[in-house]
Amino acid sequence: MGLKINNLSGGYAGNNVLKNITFDVPDGKIVALIGLNGAGKSTTVNHVIGELQPQMGSICLNGTNIVSEPTMFKSQIAYIPEQPILYDELTLGEHLHLMLAAHDIDNETSWTRVASLLTLFRLENKLNWLPIHFSKGMRQKVMLVSAFMLNAPLLIVDEPFLGLDTLAQRDVIQLIQEQARLGNSILITTHLLASAASFVDQFVVLYEGKVRFVGSPSELAEENQLSVNNLDELFDLMQRELANEG
Structure with missing residues (x-):
């Protein structure tokens, strides 16, 4: 089933940023939400994680509606924000224990998974470190471990390559693909379109709060008379269009 967003309108403090957007993130698929700054990507993500309430429309995950069953909905999500969020007073190990306990999976099986992720991101000897000792890249890796260890039905990654x-x-791409093979849904936002084209199933293009396009990387390239390798030029095309409209 996966994530289904249907005719969603919403925004901040009465500002209607999103205008009847509809798209799906099916089970086992990787979908990239893209657009210029201000197009509505962050607003969409904030609605999906429950930070904002829909003004109209619906958001459902595996049949669970975020408005009527918010706790069950959110329990199915792992979220990696663009900027790492860590507690200054907790060590890396304590962060991971807290996250696992919150999902009621603080057990030996989960820690086997955690150990492998810590080794992958070269954090295995940092369990007693406080966040003050982490570089920006290390902080991002802590967030990656915290999310991937959950094997959640929906993984949301906001700018997955930032600071890495x-x-x-490369490791993040492989982990995202692994989650898809397990049947989980993955929603990412990114500005690196050519890189994302190598592993995503679909692009969803937002333009001024509306869904302009949904399709494969090759379809997106063809739609805009670009090659897949040159998809990053799409932002230039949209920026020029926006300037002409102004």
């Missing part, structure tokens, strides 16, 4: 070195970017 090339090796870590």
Whole structure:
């Protein structure tokens, strides 16, 4: 079933940023939500994670509506924000225990998964470190471990490559693909379209709060008379269009 967004309108403090947007993130699929700054990507994500309430329309995850069953809805989500959010007074190990306990899976099986992720991101010797000792890239890796260890039905990653070195970017792509193979739904936002085209199933293009396009990377390239390798030029095209409209 996956995530289903139907005729969603919403925004902040009466500002209707989203205008009747509709798209799905099916089970086992990787969907990239893209658009210029201000197009509505962050607003959409904030609605899906429950930070904002829909003004109209619906958001359902595996048949659970976020408005009528918010706790059950949110229990199915793992979220990696663009900027890492850590508690200054908690060590890495305490962060992970807290997250696992919140999902009622603080057990040996989960920690086997955690150990493998810590090794992958070269954090295995940092369990007693406080966030003050982490670089920006290390903080992002902590968020990645915290999310991927949950194997949640819906994984949301806001700008997955921000602050990561090339090796870590490769590892993140492999982990995202692994989640898809397990049947989970993945929603990402990114400005690196050519890189994302190598592993996403669909792009959803937002333009001024509306869904302009839904389709595969090759379909998006064809629609805009670009090659897949040059998809990053799409933002230039949209920026020029926006300037002409102004």
